Amino acid sequence: MSGGNDEVKTLLKWLGYPKTTPTSLNYSDGKKTLELFLQVWENAQKLPLLQKDLAEKIAIVTRLVPWKSQDIDLLQRHYNNLKAGNFTQADVVESVILNLKGEKWFLQHNSG
Numbered sequence: 001m002s003g004g005n006d007e008v009k010t011l012l013k014w015l016g017y018p019k020t021t022p023t024s025l026n027y028s029d030g031k032k033t034l035e036l037f038l039q040v041w042e043n044a045q046k047l048p049l050l051q052k053d054l055a056e057k058i059a060i061v062t063r064l065v066p067w068k069s070q071d072i073d074l075l076q077r078h079y080n081n082l083k084a085g086n087f088t089q090a091d092v093v094e095s096v097i098l099n100l101k102g103e104k105w106f107l108q109h110n111s112g
Contacts, residue, residue: 007036014057015040015050021060030065034058034074041081055082059089062096069100 010033014021025033037058044050058078067075075097082090 010036011040014061015053017053021057022064025061025064027065027068030061030067031071031074033061034065034078037061038074038077038081041078051085052087055085055087055089058082059092062093067096067100072097072100075100 014033014037037054041051041054044054062075062078075093079090079093079097082093
């Protein structure tokens with residue numbers, strides 16, 4: 001988990017129960033944040049408090065960002081991790097995935 005300064009700043013913004021967390025996030029920052037959270041999750045297998053904190057923050061980030069259909073794989077990985085850990089936040093991620101899949105299907109079947 002020894003990434004660059006930007007990664008450390010991102011983690012400090014979100015993890016460790018800060019007094020406030022961001023209330024808005026652009027697409028690029030949201031995607032980078034979820035990619036970073038995925039790396040942290042993999043390193044937090046034996047740290048249940050960190051996983052609980054991450055689960056909460058994954059759900060927040062998932063709600064804040066206007067995701068695109070190409071993000072389904074990233075979101076699906078988070079969903080799988082949360083579901084495997086029996087975190088209720090998996091439901092938030094799943095609803096975003098289902099919305100994206102619905103939009104993708106609609107666009108594929110209504111173009112041309």
